[in-house]
Amino acid sequence: MSKRRHDPHRRDRIVEACLEVIAREGVGGTSHRKVAAVADVPLGSMTYHFTGMDHLLREALTRFGKEVSDRFEERMTKARNREEAVREVVALITEDVLADHRDLVITHELYTLAARDPSYRDITVDWMRRSRAALERHFDPLTARMLDALIEGLTIHSALDTVPKDRAEVVEAVERVTARASKAGGPATVSG
Known part of the structure; x- marks a missing residue:
């Protein structure tokens, strides 16, 4: 059984990465895959922390x-x-x-x-x-x-x-x- 990596700031990195992707690609070009790549997190982290793209966009734009x-x-x-x-x-x-x-x-x-x-x-x-x-x-x-x-x-x-x-x-x-x-x-x- 692999030990889970402790990453307490992962959610914040995802939100900041979302803003970076929005700045580069626009809202329409923002995807879980692109945000995960910029945040340097596994794609599965996206659905762990956010219920969907709408949830992530709301949090990022509210911030x-x-x-x-x-x-x-x-x-x-x-x-x-x-x-x-x-x-x-x-x-x-x-x-x-x-x-x-x-x-x-x-x-x-x-x-x-x-x-x-x-x-x-x-x-x-x-x-x-x-x-x-x-x-x-x-x-x-x-x-x-x-x-x-x-x-x-x-x-x-x-x-x-x-x-x-x-x-x-x-x-x-x-x-x-x-x-x-x-x-x-x-x-x-x-x-x-």
């Missing part, structure tokens, strides 16, 4: 959404005032969202999946709720919603555009969205 939301909340918590919050939104867009092609691809794969299969919308709805709550630390609810839409729109444009977004363009966009809201709470400007 991804939570990680992105955590980074977002960290940035907004760090800001002590509205001016710093505007700077953090710009940094979030230019340093976190637009700088990581892998995350851009996974984000769009999640959006497409949620658009096609409403059962995945709970992941995107939770992500948007957390993003807006973080923004509402410094901005009114309407401005927070508009900023969230701006961030999402810039990610779509960045993923599809052949010309990278310039930081000055991002600064201008964020300042325009927050301009009216800023008047009520004091100035909020960012230098490029």
Whole structure:
């Protein structure tokens, strides 16, 4: 009788490998076999840890959404005032969202999946709720919603555009969205 290999982090490796495969192949190209190969686990581990591909995709995409939301909340918590919050939104867009092609691809794969299969919308709805709550630390609810839409729109444009977004363009966009809201709470400007 062979001794079972102790591998306490196998499940986490499988989830991370799933995200890597999604980034490379898309949701449609993700399979148990490909994920197992990237995770360097036996194919049988897939069904041991997950009831099926839907279960694995949900867990991987939920983890991804939570990680992105955590980074977002960290940035907004760090800001002590509205001016710093505007700077953090710009940094979030230019340093976190637009700088990581892998995350851009996974984000769009999640959006497409949620658009096609409403059962995945709970992941995107939770992500948007957390993003807006973080923004509402410094901005009114309407401005927070508009900023969230701006961030999402810039990610779509960045993923599809052949010309990278310039930081000055991002600064201008964020300042325009927050301009009216800023008047009520004091100035909020960012230098490029």
